[in-house]
Structures are given as C-alpha cells and as structure tokens.
Amino acid sequence: MSKKEVFTQAQLDQYYDGMKKEHLGPLWYDLGHMVTKEPVHDVKPYLWKWKTIRAYALTAGDLLEPGKDAERRVVYLQNPSLVERGLIGYGTHTLYAGIQLLMPGESAPSHHHSQSAIRFVIEGEQAYTAVNGEKTYMERGDMILTPAWTWHEHKHEGTEPMFWMDGLDVGLVRTLAASFFEPYEEESYPMEAPENYSTKQFSMGAFKKLNEEKAPGYPSPIFGYKFERVKYLLDQMTEEDNDPFDAYAIEYINPATGGSADSRIGTMMQKLIPGQHTKAHRHVHSAIYHVLEGTGYTVIDGQKFEWEKGDFFILPPWSYHEHVNTGSEDVFLFSFNDKPVMEKLELEFSEEYKENNGQQTVESTFVPNTDV
Secondary structure, rough: OOOOOOOOHHHHHHHOOOOOOOHOOHHHHHHHHOOOOOOOOOOOOOEEOOHHHHHHHHHHHHHHHOOOOOOOEEEEEOOOOHHHHOOOOOOOOOEEEEEEEOOOOEEEEEEEEEOOEEEEEOOOHHHHHHEOOOOEOOOOOEEEEOOOOOOOOEEEEEOOOOOEEEEEEEHHHEEEEEEEEEEEOOOOOOOOOOOHHHHHHHHOOEEOOOEEEEEEEEOOOEEEEOHHHHHHHHHOOOHHHHEEEEEEEEEEEEEOOOOOOOOOOEEEEEEEOOOOOOOOEOOOEEEEEEEEEEEEEEOOEEEEEOOOOOOOOEEEOOEEEEEEEEOOEEEEEEEEEHHHHHOOOOOOOOEEEEOOOOOOOOOOEOOOOOEE
16 A cells, blocks of 8 residues: 655645645535535524504506516515525425415417426305316315326406415426426417316315325326315214324325326415414425415414414425414415425435423524514
C-alpha cells in the first residue's frame, strides 16, 4: 500500500478552489447534505382564515372578469416559507391551492393542462364544472375531479357568489419540467354526455375506508364526488373503523380500480366526533387541509394551529401531526395530498409518535394574519 501524500493547508485550499472553478465537488464532504438520514425540506406549516380569503376573493370580483381580464379569478394560498425561495403559488413543495370565485352568470373558458386538478366546493350552488363535455353540478362539500389533460370549464347559473378550492400538483409538475397548458379553440368544449352522468353511474362505489387495499388505474370514470354520500359513509362507520391517527376517514377512489381518484393527487375526508383527540404520526407525503365543518386545532411538530369552519392549513412532509375536535358538533376535514406519487415512486413511509401516549406537547400557538 502506497503512503498517502501529505498536503499543506495552502495546497488543500488550492485543490478545493480548483474543483469549484471546474464545477466539481468532493462527495466526502457533501454526502450528508445530498443523502440525508431522513426527509429534509423547507416547507413550514401555515394557516389561513376563511374570512380573510373570502374578502379578498370578493374584491377580485369587482376587479376582473374571468375569460376576459384573466383566465381564472383565483386567490391562491402562498406559503411564506416557499416564497422566500422564489416558489410563487406553492402551498407545499408539490401542491397548490387557490380559491376560485364565479359570480352569477359568469363562466370560465375551457382549457387543459398537464397538471392534475381537483375542486372542492366551499360555498354556493347551481354552478357546474364540465369535463370533456360532461357537466357536473357543484354543491357545498362536493369534490370534482379534472384529471390531467381533460378539457374543463366552469359556469355559474345561480344567484349568489360561488366559491371552491382548486387543488393542483403545480410544484411537482414544475419541478419535473413537465408543464403544458392549452386553451380550447372556442370558449366552450362541446357538451356530449348527459349532465352528472358519471356521478350518478358510479358514486355508490367511489369511496373506500382509509388504508383499504387499492389497485392502480387512470383516469377515473367519475368526475363528481357528492358530499352527501361521503357523510353517509362516515356516519355509518363504527368504532373499529376509528383510525388512531386520522379518526373516521375515507379516501376518494377510482371506482373502476379501487385506486386513488386521481393518479397523482390523493383526496381524503376525515370526521372527528366531539372531544376526539387523535394520536400523532408523520409521513413522507404532504397535504393541504380545508375545514368543512367544526372547530378545533391541529398540532404540527409541537405548534398548535387553531381552526374553524372554512379555514385552510398546510401539513408539510415528515411532520408529526394530530387533530382535536374542541366543539360540540362533528368536525369534517377535507384534504388533498401527494401520497399517490410517493407510493408510485416507492418513497412513502410513515411513523407514529411514541412519546407521551402518542400526543405531542404544545410548545407554541400559531397566530394568523387576519388583516383584510
């Protein structure tokens, strides 16, 4: 074995400076930054109050008209921890959430894109989303699927403002440099199927209990997932269905395969009964939550996020979290996530919090910015 040469500090500095100039690097110094022992990310949790979002969205109703002044009238949720990195429009590193408003008589023109998208209805009725020529009418609590590359548009036939959440995998698609967008050649895609056809045909089998076996498949033959069916299924659950981490929970599925409703975006509804306090766990996938009904809080890595009906909050990847219902009525939490992607890449992993009987110590409470 040859004897290693001894370098002076000046020689070492010259060596490393030379590598840097040639855009090279020493793995022996940087391996720990490149291959970490557990997930490392820049995503921080955050919470938005519905009254603040709603006020800004309504003002936008006076500022511009969808299809004329802008493609869509949407106020998006910007995670401040990601805007510092120049990631505009990101809720998590992979997911985007925006609140879309249609006023009575308005429509948003047809387009399609490589991003997957879901819509969750917050307020209003008598508006529809049309996907590939099929109208699905939207009611509060409904989830509407617009799979990647499907032509979709919106129209409001009612008399009151219509609000819903758009959830897309914007960050994922941008990171993979795979973003495409195309407007339809006319304002509206030809209407072909009877309205709500797929919803009526498949809705009885479009949900499953959390963690039940599922199979791959895309796209789903159903676009509209009705809240009345979701609530019915949740209300039929018994104590043996009560998940220690997610309470009473169901996932929205592709009824033809049992797989996730969208191939890249997972969707879930959870119910917490009054006084329920789940145990904490963490997982690789990230999520964005909307409080459909109820009051309570979520503890994320020791920080308490107090929420009420209409609010939104971010769950970063690999963050311990638990939910608490502090009210006298059931809580319904809707969330969408990037779990299907993590599962396809064989990267999904979860871990329970084992200290203090599975519940975290609250170290601080998040204070939202409520200025309007």
